[in-house]
Amino acid sequence: MFDVQTIETSSLGDRSYLIDDGEVAVVIDPQRDIDRVLDLVARRGVRVTHVLETHVHNDYVTGGPELARETGAAYVLPSGSDAELDHVAVSDGEVIAAGRLRLTALHTPGHTHHHVSYALADGDGDGDVQAVFTGGSMLYGATGRTDLVSPEVTDELTHAQYHSVRRLARELPAEAQVFPTHGFGSFCSATPTSGTSSTIGEQAKVNPALTQAEQEYVDTLLAGLDAFPAYYARMAPINRRGPAPVDLSMPEKVDPAGLRRRIEAGEWVVDLRERTAFAAGHLTDAMNVELGTNFVTYLGWLYRYGEPLTLIGESEEQVAEARRELVRIGVDELAGAAIGDVESLADGQPLRSYPVSDFAGLAEAMERGPVQVLDARRNDERADGFVRGSQHIPLHELADRLDEVPQGEVWVYCGSGYRASIAASVLDRPGRSVVLVNDSYESAGKAGLEDA
Numbered sequence: 001m002f003d004v005q006t007i008e009t010s011s012l013g014d015r016s017y018l019i020d021d022g023e024v025a026v027v028i029d030p031q032r033d034i035d036r037v038l039d040l041v042a043r044r045g046v047r048v049t050h051v052l053e054t055h056v057h058n059d060y061v062t063g064g065p066e067l068a069r070e071t072g073a074a075y076v077l078p079s080g081s082d083a084e085l086d087h088v089a090v091s092d093g094e095v096i097a098a099g100r101l102r103l104t105a106l107h108t109p110g111h112t113h114h115h116v117s118y119a120l121a122d123g124d125g126d127g128d129v130q131a132v133f134t135g136g137s138m139l140y141g142a143t144g145r146t147d148l149v150s151p152e153v154t155d156e157l158t159h160a161q162y163h164s165v166r167r168l169a170r171e172l173p174a175e176a177q178v179f180p181t182h183g184f185g186s187f188c189s190a191t192p193t194s195g196t197s198s199t200i201g202e203q204a205k206v207n208p209a210l211t212q213a214e215q216e217y218v219d220t221l222l223a224g225l226d227a228f229p230a231y232y233a234r235m236a237p238i239n240r241r242g243p244a245p246v247d248l249s250m251p252e253k254v255d256p257a258g259l260r261r262r263i264e265a266g267e268w269v270v271d272l273r274e275r276t277a278f279a280a281g282h283l284t285d286a287m288n289v290e291l292g293t294n295f296v297t298y299l300g301w302l303y304r305y306g307e308p309l310t311l312i313g314e315s316e317e318q319v320a321e322a323r324r325e326l327v328r329i330g331v332d333e334l335a336g337a338a339i340g341d342v343e344s345l346a347d348g349q350p351l352r353s354y355p356v357s358d359f360a361g362l363a364e365a366m367e368r369g370p371v372q373v374l375d376a377r378r379n380d381e382r383a384d385g386f387v388r389g390s391q392h393i394p395l396h397e398l399a400d401r402l403d404e405v406p407q408g409e410v411w412v413y414c415g416s417g418y419r420a421s422i423a424a425s426v427l428d429r430p431g432r433s434v435v436l437v438n439d440s441y442e443s444a445g446k447a448g449l450e451d452a
Contacts, residue, residue, distance in 0.1 A: 002101055002122060004131065004179065005044070007036055011296050011325055012060055013186030017133060017179055019120065020046040024099030027067060028052045028118065028133050029181045032246050032328050034063040038070065048073045049098045052090075054135025054181060055115040056081050058148040058232045059188050061243045061330045078105070080114035085242030090116065100124045103133075108168065110161025111136030111144035111188070113153075117164075119172060131177040132200070138165045139183035140198050141206045145190040147225050148232060154225075158218045165209035174201030187228045187297070190221045226380040227396060231300040231329050238330050246327055250320060251334035254310055256347030259283070259338045262310050267335065270299060271312040272322055273342070275421035279436055281342055281351040283312070288425035291318055294418050296325035301396050302422070308335035315339065354428055358439035362387070362411055363447040365435075372406055376414045376423040377441075387413065387444055388451035395419045398426055413437035413444070 007016040009031050017028040018040055025046040030037050041048055048071040051064045055078060065085055068075035077083050079091040090096065092107035096118075103118040117138075120131040136144030143165055146157040178198045182188035191208070204210050208217050254262070263269050263285045271278055271286045272295075278288040289299045291313075303309065311334065313319040319337045326334070338345050357365075365371050366389075373390040375382060382392050393401050395414070410427060414420040417438035424436040444450050 002120070002130075004177075005040055006179075007031070007040065008184070009060075009328070010184065011293050012328060013184045013189070014060065014181055015179070015184060016181070018044070019101060020044055021100040023047065024049050024101065026050045026052060026096070026098050026101055026103065027073075029054055029057070029135060030063040030067050032061045032063040032066075032243065033248065033324050034067045034070065034246065035248070037063070037067055041071070047071075050074050050076055050096055052076045052096070052103070052118060053078070054117060054133065055112045056083060056236050056239050058235050059182070059186060059229075060235060060328050062239050063246065065242050066245055078107070078114040078116040081240070083240045085240075092116070097123065102127075104129075106132075106168065106171070108134070108137040108164035110146055110157050110164045112149055113157070115164070117168060119176075129172050129176050131179060132168060132172055133179045133181075134168065135181045136188050137161065137180075138168050138178060138203060138207060138209070139180045139189055139193050140178070140196070141194040141203075142183060142189050142191045143207070143209050143221070144182055144188055145225060145228070146221065148188070148228065154222070155218070158221055159214065161221075162209050162214050162217050165207060169200055169204050169210050172200050174199065174204070176200045178203060185293075187232075191224050224380065226378050227394065229297055229301040230396065231303075231305070234305060234330055243330070244332065247332060248320070248324055248327065250316060250337070251311070251323065252336040254336035254338045256338070256345050258336070259310065259312070259345055260347060260349065262308065262335070268303060268307055268309040269312065270309065271342075271425075272318055273312070273314060275417065275436065275438060276356050278421070278425065279354050279356045281353050282425070283342065283346055283349070284352050285429065286312060286425070287422070289422055290418065291322050292418070295322065296329055298395065298419065298422060299326070300329045300331065302399065303331065305331070309333075310335045311337045312342070312345065313337060313339050314341070352428060354424060354434045354436060356436045356438050357411070359413070359437060359443040359447040359449055362413070362437055363449055365411065366449070372408055372410045374405060374410050374412045374423065376412060376419045381415060385445070385450050387449045395423050398423055402427070407432060409433040409435065411435045411437055413439070413441070415441045
């Protein structure tokens with residue numbers, strides 16, 4: 001028998017896996033902060049012999065090479081990955097033996113050309129496949145997106161994805177457990193996923209690649225693709241070269257005077273506090289990206305790599321968590337961190353603030369007269385409905401389109417309040433007035449504001 005341990009990275013919507021037979025272990029698709037994996041290995045009391053990648057990742061910097069070095073394991077990538085670092089290339093049908101574990105590589109192109117899945121069997125058993133690690137191929141009720149390599153090959157990869165998922169369903173037993181890497185909120189999923197566990201047989205009933213005709217699947221997937229985080233373009237090149245060893249040390253502390261100099265110089269200064277606390281009082285020209293599940297995705301999407309980045313945190317623990325999140329997407333160099341309450345960090349300078357409301361409050365304001373409203377959601381969300389009369393600028397486009405937002409009071413909303421809070425902090429500058437709609441978009445319809 002074998003045991004599968006899941007290592008969740010909810011902020012990126014991904015999972016890594018540790019599989020062991022009680023003595024020997026294999027790790028699949030590890031994140032860059034490998035201390036989590038090493039702690040689990042120590043608790044399990046096992047020896048890692050192989051670190052496997054299903055593909056060269058586009059959404060995070062891998063911890064695979066460093067984990068392999070630390071454990072003395074073989075680092076395995078699919079053939080055709082074009083990786084420049086030392087690795088073992090595995091091709092379709094090859095079997096990786098680790099103790100009693102037998103993992104067969106199955107070429108499942110679609111998410112990338114070289115993508116493989118790993119079918120797991122017990123070498124001491126009857127040889128039947130008991131689980132499959134599907135990376136960005138078969139997800140729970142969905143498949144991995146196919147547009148991350150190049151627009152020129154997206155159609156080709158979408159057809160390939162359809163056939164790859166069908167291959168898994170055709171060749172593997174219905175009771176085999178499915179363990180994907182993506183699909184738990186990751187932008188690597190082509191469409192929303194459902195559930196936290198599944199089998200091949202269950203996917204045969206719900207996965208679009210298994211319930212739709214090929215062209216219907218292709219057309220539906222392509223129609224559903226929207227923007228993905230800008231930092232994705234940087235991930236695969238880093239992973240092919242091999243990332244530097246991870247550094248989770250605390251950045252240099254910045255005093256209030258140094259913090260003000262950085263803001264005045266136009267550097268990136270990001271306040272990690274909860275969105276309503278930021279709204280109640282913050283430093284002029286600081287950006288608010290609340291530390292939470294979506295922090296790394298949206299800061300990574302907006303940040304210009306290589307520019308000085310200083311964090312404002314209420315505690316060292318908060319800054320350390322933010323640093324861990326950022327190294328996962330290759331933001332390794334932090335210019336510093338200012339830690340403490342915002343009044344002390346202001347060093348006598350006046351704080352800015354702006355009101356926080358909800359969709360019911362917006363409805364009341366619209367009853368009193370014309371209101372400028374900004375929708376910070378993505379295009380696909382906008383297509384399903386929006387607040388009537390609202391202007392639409394997706395958050396990731398806002399910094400380059402600020403001149404399109406009229407002067408005067410602007411109410412900002414998104415799907416939950418999270419992205420709206422970032423947008424509000426970008427808009428909140430001397431001479432401009434902003435109101436944060438900190439509410440779920442579902443409430444817009446209840447307040448009678450929605451125009452489909």
